[in-house]
Amino acid sequence: MPGAIYAEGLVKTFGEVRALDGVDLDVPEGSVLGLLGPNGAGKTTTVRVLTTLLRPDAGRAVVAGHDVVAEPDAVRHNIGLSGQFAAVDEYLTGRENLQMVGELYQMSSRAARARAVELLEQFDLADAGDRPTKTYSGGMRRRLDLAAALVVKPPVMFMDEPTTGLDPRNRMLLWEVIESLVAGGTTLLLTTQYLEEADRLAHDIAVVDHGRVIARGTADQLKAQTGGERVEVVVHDRDLLGTATEVLHGFSKGESTVDQHTRKITVPVSGGAKLLAEVIRELDGRGVEIDDIGLRRPTLDDVFLSLTGHVAEEKSEAQDEAEPRGAAGGKGKKERG
Ligand SMILES: Nc1ncnc2c1ncn2[C@@H]1O[C@H](COP(=O)(O)OP(=O)(O)O)[C@@H](O)[C@H]1O
Ligand SMILES: [Mg+2]
Numbered sequence: 260m261p262g263a264i265y266a267e268g269l270v271k272t273f274g275e276v277r278a279l280d281g282v283d284l285d286v287p288e289g290s291v292l293g294l295l296g297p298n299g300a301g302k303t304t305t306v307r308v309l310t311t312l313l314r315p316d317a318g319r320a321v322v323a324g325h326d327v328v329a330e331p332d333a334v335r336h337n338i339g340l341s342g343q344f345a346a347v348d349e350y351l352t353g354r355e356n357l358q359m360v361g362e363l364y365q366m367s368s369r370a371a372r373a374r375a376v377e378l379l380e381q382f383d384l385a386d387a388g389d390r391p392t393k394t395y396s397g398g399m400r401r402r403l404d405l406a407a408a409l410v411v412k413p414p415v416m417f418m419d420e421p422t423t424g425l426d427p428r429n430r431m432l433l434w435e436v437i438e439s440l441v442a443g444g445t446t447l448l449l450t451t452q453y454l455e456e457a458d459r460l461a462h463d464i465a466v467v468d469h470g471r472v473i474a475r476g477t478a479d480q481l482k483a484q485t486g487g488e489r490v491e492v493v494v495h496d497r498d499l500l501g502t503a504t505e506v507l508h509g510f511s512k513g514e515s516t517v518d519q520h521t522r523k524i525t526v527p528v529s530g531g532a533k534l535l536a537e538v539i540r541e542l543d544g545r546g547v548e549i550d551d552i553g554l555r556r557p558t559l560d561d562v563f564l565s566l567t568g569h570v571a572e573e574k575s576e577a578q579d580e581a582e583p584r585g586a587a588g589g590k591g592k593k594e595r596g
Pocket of ligand 2: 302303304419420
């Protein structure tokens with residue numbers, strides 16, 4: 260029996276661009292699928308097809324038991340969508356926005372009011388609840404948008420990059436909300452560019468690139484698929500980064516990365532601690548002084564690199580939804596990029 264979200268061979272082209280090139284998905288009821296991929300991979304297009312906002316050129320999808328093309332209304336009745344495009348009315352307060360959604364879904368005004376209070380509380384918006392939302396920061400808007408998608412507690416939820424551009428505090432808050440939602444039995448498809456986010460929230464991960472699912476599995480399975488451990492070396496002298504890279508290439512079992520800025524070289528290896536000693540000896544022999552060296556398990560970043568040959572952190576220019584500067588400890592930027 261297909262899961263709560265099922266897709267087979269979805270294709271969608273925009274002119275020359277093949278945004279979806281045969282996407283297959285199967286998300287069991289009550290589980291979380293993380294759709295992980297860089298900008299332009301086809302994540303939003305997938306979500307738009309599954310939420311009936313876009314008709315696929317080919318393939319088929321069933322959400323909450325209904326075909327997205329043949330029965331779009333039935334699908335819409337069973338899903339919630341929190342998008343990159345926030346659907347809140349700027350001139351209404353947060354409270355009014357939430358109440359309005361409830362009433363649109365035919366809740367009584369009393370029930371809609373009560374639900375709005377509950378959600379404002381849960382999303383840490385109680386104090387701002389009676390301010391027009393145009394005064395909200397990016398993080399507050401994002402939280403309100405997510406709250407709006409949860410007014411009617413749909414059995415199947417879609418969240419398109421819910422935390423992109425948010426500062427660490429807001430990201431944590433959203434993670435907690437998402438976790439409590441999932442604990443309540445909601446099936447969730449979540450897209451993200453953040454590998455750590457998929458690792459933390461998703462039961463299963465589908466890695467997408469160029470409109471195709473290029474790998475799937477649990478975070479652990481994907482890491483295992485990427486093979487053994489990584490040696491990380493921080494070179495003391497930037498001028499010797501090239502020499503050190505040469506040395507490490509001799510031990511490498513796959514794609515390696517060199518970060519000029521942090522003077523860090525990472526290579527996949529097999530051989531464990533014994534190998535570490537050899538690496539140190541050889542670097543020493545070539546006169547390379549090191550600040551740090553270590554062995555670690557592969558992360559999802561490594562998974563992405565080994566699958567696609569590029570890292571997953573190619574952020575868009577459009578990070579317009581970040582918090583205003585100085586809001587809460589700066590942006591959640593990663594070092595690599
Ligand atoms: N409405 C559209 N018109 C033309 N091209 C589009 C449209 N929507 C998406 N695309 C293109 O399709 C590809 C996938 O986009 P998208 O699904 O938004 O990726 P993601 O959400 O993973 O960043 C990109 O190359 C994008 O430029
Ligand atoms: Mg997108």
